[in-house]
Amino acid sequence: MTKNIGIILGSTRPSRISPSIAEWLQKNMAQPDLQIDFIDLATIDLPFLDESEQPSTGIYHQAHTQVWSQLVQEYDGFVLLFPQYNWGYPAPLKNALDYLYKEWAHKPVSMVSYGGHGGFQAAQGMALVIRGLKMQLLTNNLQISLRKDDLDDRGQFIDPDTALAPYAFNAQQLGAEFSHVLTK
Template sequence: MTRIGIILGTTRPGRVGPQVAQWVEKTAGAREDADFELVDLADYDLPLFDEPRSPLMGAYEHAHTRAWSARVAELDGFVFVTPEYNRSIPSALKNAIDFLYGEWNNKAAGFVAYGSNVSGARAVEHLRLIAGALQLATVRTQVNLSLVTDFEKFTTFEPAARHDDALQQMLTEVIAWTNALAPLRQA
């Protein structure tokens, strides 16, 4: 069965991201075309990138990198859940991505973002650029959530019903692209 990781891309204290990631996980869990697993960056306690060699080499010196590598490698595709911080992604997410290279290759990715002004759209645009450098195929549909309209008092996640269709479409695209890329991962 295809395994999709729902990567929670913030480690900030008081973060609202877990609510969003759990919504994605619950929605995805009702599907029968893939297995979905929540991957919380906070569980990996990655320091600032500290490997002496480029991730292109895939030769990791540190146990934390090897654990992160093993987790990402066992997944076939991803849904990144990210806030928008200062018109981009959180540093913890960028750092976690930068630890690896080959583990991201020939897999698909979708995005669920949230923010105040443009509902996380700029974070997704930055992730799309990063993904291209990693040979990570991104799907067209994305879910953008507003801290103003989809969260009560900016803290309690209450998504508008219209996001359900977008989330289902994005998940369908991620699964389709992940399956289509499978022969490249097996080569």
């Protein structure tokens, strides 16, 4: 039975490189029993949390929250893909996570952070959020260090496959871990 994994693109910045990383991840995580899709927060475009009820109640008054809840419920697990901004994760990602509660619970999740030093500090902070949402953090989490030589003058990858090649084994292991965890 096919399981659905959503790669949540946590950056909405116009010059972001997360779409290139997401495409590379999708290809390198591929497993016969996984359907891997992109969930782009730039196109989801949630306003800052505007629900009057606590997310833990599951009572959603706003149509955008109801749509977001339904979308998240369609997935069996998630990859949170995000850059490190000033030692933290992007606000749109935290906002999207905060909109919901029980929809996240017990679902496997992996973090793929990136930045000049791999996004280590952002991943540490996000690990606390994941724990608070009762998600199941997988053992394979990538921290991608960006090298200036791999980026063009607009900050985009010259060749994503070459730049991300050192992380290919870890991405394959991540796909295998999702496959294993979701067949238990």
